[in-house]
Amino acid sequence: MNTVVSTAVPAATAIPKARFDWKPVLLLLAVMAAALPAVGSTSSWLTLTVAGIAMGFIVFVIASGLTLIFGLMDVLNFGHGVFIALGAFMATTVMGGMAVFADQGGWQALVAIFCAMLAAMVVAAALGVAFERVIIRPVYGLHLKQILITMGGMIVGEEIIKVIWGPLQIALPLPEPLRGSFLFGDAAIEKYRILASVIGALVFALLAWTLARTKVGLLIRAGVQDREMVESLGYRIRRLFVGVFVAGSALAGLGGVMWGLYQQSVSPQIGAQVNVLIFIVIIIGGLGSTLGCFVGALLVGLMANYTGYLAPKVALFSNIGLMVAILLWRPQGLYPVTNR
Amino acid sequence: MTTLLELKGVHTHIGAYHILHGVDLVVPEGQVTMLLGRNGAGKTTTLRTIMGLWAASQGSVSFKGQPITAKPTPDIAQAGIAYVPESMGIFTDLTVQENMVLAARAARDASALDPARLDWVFGLFPALKKFWLYPAGKLSGGQKQMLAVARAIVEPRALLLIDEPSKGLAPSIINNLIGAFRELKAQATTILLVEQNFMMAKALGDRVAVMDDGRVVHAGAMAELSNDEAMQQRLLGLSLGVHQ
Numbered sequence: 001m002n003t004v005v006s007t008a009v010p011a012a013t014a015i016p017k018a019r020f021d022w023k024p025v026l027l028l029l030a031v032m033a034a035a036l037p038a039v040g041s042t043s044s045w046l047t048l049t050v051a052g053i054a055m056g057f058i059v060f061v062i063a064s065g066l067t068l069i070f071g072l073m074d075v076l077n078f079g080h081g082v083f084i085a086l087g088a089f090m091a092t093t094v095m096g097g098m099a100v101f102a103d104q105g106g107w108q109a110l111v112a113i114f115c116a117m118l119a120a121m122v123v124a125a126a127l128g129v130a131f132e133r134v135i136i137r138p139v140y141g142l143h144l145k146q147i148l149i150t151m152g153g154m155i156v157g158e159e160i161i162k163v164i165w166g167p168l169q170i171a172l173p174l175p176e177p178l179r180g181s182f183l184f185g186d187a188a189i190e191k192y193r194i195l196a197s198v199i200g201a202l203v204f205a206l207l208a209w210t211l212a213r214t215k216v217g218l219l220i221r222a223g224v225q226d227r228e229m230v231e232s233l234g235y236r237i238r239r240l241f242v243g244v245f246v247a248g249s250a251l252a253g254l255g256g257v258m259w260g261l262y263q264q265s266v267s268p269q270i271g272a273q274v275n276v277l278i279f280i281v282i283i284i285g286g287l288g289s290t291l292g293c294f295v296g297a298l299l300v301g302l303m304a305n306y307t308g309y310l311a312p313k314v315a316l317f318s319n320i321g322l323m324v325a326i327l328l329w330r331p332q333g334l335y336p337v338t339n340r
Numbered sequence: 341m342t343t344l345l346e347l348k349g350v351h352t353h354i355g356a357y358h359i360l361h362g363v364d365l366v367v368p369e370g371q372v373t374m375l376l377g378r379n380g381a382g383k384t385t386t387l388r389t390i391m392g393l394w395a396a397s398q399g400s401v402s403f404k405g406q407p408i409t410a411k412p413t414p415d416i417a418q419a420g421i422a423y424v425p426e427s428m429g430i431f432t433d434l435t436v437q438e439n440m441v442l443a444a445r446a447a448r449d450a451s452a453l454d455p456a457r458l459d460w461v462f463g464l465f466p467a468l469k470k471f472w473l474y475p476a477g478k479l480s481g482g483q484k485q486m487l488a489v490a491r492a493i494v495e496p497r498a499l500l501l502i503d504e505p506s507k508g509l510a511p512s513i514i515n516n517l518i519g520a521f522r523e524l525k526a527q528a529t530t531i532l533l534v535e536q537n538f539m540m541a542k543a544l545g546d547r548v549a550v551m552d553d554g555r556v557v558h559a560g561a562m563a564e565l566s567n568d569e570a571m572q573q574r575l576l577g578l579s580l581g582v583h584q
Contacts, residue, residue: 215441215448222431222442229429232391233491234417234445337433 024295024334031299035306043186048305054193056301057200058262060294062255063278063285064207065248071224071288071337073241075136076143079150080278081271082157083249086127087120087256088266089161092170094119102175109175113195117257124253127157128246136245154271161268169267172260196258203251204294211290220244224288224337280323286333295334299326344369344499344530345390345421350399352382352389359385361554362399367499367547370528372521374541374562376576377551383534384426386551387501390532391423392416404498418445420498426507426534428488432477436468436487439476443491453494461490464520482513489520499530506537518543538576542566550575 032049039045066080094116095102102112135153139145173179174192181188211217223230223237230237259274260266281300285292300319307318314321326334345367352360360382367373375383388394390401392413401409408416417423422443431439437450440458447453462469465486471479476487485505492500506514514537521544524531535541541548545562558565558575565571 218434218438218442221434221438225431225433226429228393228413229425229431230442231413232393232417232423232425232429233443234414236412236414 021335024292027334028295028298028302031302031306035302035310038310039306041186043184043188044309046184046187047189048309049302050187050189050193050197052302052305053298054190054196054200054301055262055304056298057197057204058255058258059274059277059281059301060297061200061203061258062252062274063281063293063297064203064290065244065251066278067282067285067288067290067293068220068224068244069248070282072220072227072244073136074141074143074227075150075245076146077136077150078147078275079131079135079153079157080248080252081273081275082131082154082161083124083127083252083271084256084259084274085158085161085266085268085271087124087253088172088260088270089165089170089256089268090120090123090253091116091257091260092165092172092266095172095175099175103177106177109177110195112175113178113257113261117199117254120253120257121250124256125246125250128249129242131249132242132245154275158268158271165268167268169265171265173264174261192261196262199254199258203254207290216240216243277319280319284323284326284333286330286336288337289333289335292333292335296326341371342369343367344404345532346402347386347390348400348402350386350389350401351397352385352394353397354385354394359554360389360396363389363551363554363556365549365556365559367530367532369530371546372525372531372533372544373547373549374545375532375534375549375551376536376538376541378577379536381551382554383551384503385554387423387425387503387532387534390416390501391421422492422497422500424488424492424500424502424505426503428484430476430479430484430487432475434476435473436476436479437472439487439491440468440494443494446495457494457496461494464523465490465516482509482516485509485513485517486520489517493524493529499532500524501532503534504536505533506535506540514540538572 035048036042036045039048062084066077069075069077069080095112098112098115102109131153135149136146139149178192178195181190182194211221219230219235219240223240227237256270259270277300281296282293284299285294285296299322303318303322304315308315330336343366345365347363347365350360350363351358363382363386365375365386375386377383385394389396392408392411396409399409400407403416403419403421406419408419411419431442434442440453441447441450444453467479467483468487468490471483476484479487489502489505492502505517509517518540521531521533525544533541533544542562548558548560548562548565549556550558550565552575558571565575
């Protein structure tokens with residue numbers, strides 16, 4: 001090693017910087033801005049916007065695991081919904097058991113919700129280990145079989161949930177201290193939506209930090225692009241697959257709790273209902289992209305709330321329309337992952 | 341002359357296609373072995389079979405005297421073999437720095453990279469220093485190839501497998517790569533280099549193996565092939581006069 005040059009890596013100022021793609025973020029702001037004159041009332045707009053952002057954060061928590069699973073493992077997991085449903089039903093059990101304690105005050109309510117989330121994540125993660133081993137592993141690389149067997153897995157999962165918790169819808173009321181709204185002028189902001197937004201933001205921050213700042217995150221980002229090369233560098237990507245699948249399942253369980261509390265009721269079909277929404281989000285965001293999933297989820301949440309208020313009859317179509325419009329603009333999604 | 345890598349009667353099938361038909365190949369330690377041959381001769385398949393990316397259906401591959409034929413790719417890499425594929429395998433969404441950190445298995449982040457080794461790599465490929473925090477996907481084709489090779493040498497490896505590094509590159513970039521490979525050769529790095537560019541092969545090779553139709557049809561000293569135009573024409577369809 002006799003060719004020696006300056007030892008320091010160049011100072012940051014001397015390095016060409018890659019430009020961040022702000023257009024999807026600007027689109028998000030543009031949708032919010034466009035909704036203001038359409039809604040007419042500032043207070044209604046603020047209420048709808050906060051509701052949309054809260055819904056977006058919940059959808060992001062659910063969908064983030066799915067986009068990583070697809071991006072890294074190339075697995076189309078249509079059974080993701082079963083983890084959502086399991087998480088939501090675990091919440092009914094835990095919150096039901098802690099109902100008296102949770103109604104005593106603000107921090108008790110938070111503790112109860114935290115316990116429900118923890119239980120949901122642990123159980124969903126454990127199911128994720130079995131699901132990956134029994135259902136996913138035999139069909140790596142076989143997309144059609146993945147769709148069929150994961151949908152079958154979700155149907156079986158739903159039936160098991162019916163056996164344990166019954167086939168009927170179960171109420172999942174918010175603890176007393178989290179009910180009601182804060183008033184900002186004429187705008188009413190539900191307390192739970194603020195909590196959901198904070199939890200969603202924390203999950204996003206944690207995911208972003210893990211992906212950007214840790215070696216595991218680096219491996220995941222590299223594996224999303226080129227699994228074979230990651231293995232050629234000496235890393236066992238199968239272990240990473242299992243880890244990501246389990247983490248994605250746990251996030252779906254967490255999202256199930258948040259979605260159940262958002263709806264204040266859960267049914268065994270909750271996973272199948274949310275499945276459509278989260279697939280729209282990960283397609284809009286760019287398959288495998290966590291940032292794209294985040295922006296896509298916020299867009300979907302906002303669009304659902306604005307159209308639900310302005311034109312309830314087209315609300316069901318709004319997210320499909322949003323997906324079509326975005327794919328016409330960017331066929332690979334808002335933040336496409338290179339090499340896919 | 342110690343043998344570092346040895347292939348004996350290696351056959352490889354890809355689906356219904358029988359690509360390698362009993363490859364015998366010896367790579368001596370501390371030397372540059374050139375693997376030459378026409379398109380479709382089986383050179384890339386040979387490298388991928390060594391790395392375990394495609395399984396050998398028959399025959400054996402041994403590295404440092406140990407069989408690696410049935411080992412998974414990560415184990416083969418961890419045994420000390422670095423692979424630079426023809427496609428370069430750059431993670432284009434990652435920065436140059438992140439690509440290098442990934443290649444250095446022992447490093448948790450950029451601060452854990454060996455600074456002396458990094459300086460040496462920067463000495464070979466100064467562009468990587470300039471674009472250190474830049475997404476690798478924004479680099480030119482030549483710079484990507486430099487990054488691909490730099491990744492393979494960011495930590496010491498016993499053997500480098502490099503697949504057609506000069507493909508599609510401008511002559512000045514090829515000269516830069518030749519300079520880098522000479523530097524590696526001067527340090528007795530063992531390299532198995534697949535190449536179509538005969539002048540590059542001639543400049544770097546100690547040993548040569550020529551493949552045709554999934555077999556090694558000639559193996560010997562590079563100098564012997566370089567000095568025998570008739571042999572070049574017979575084995576590679578080349579005329580040295582045309583290539584000089």
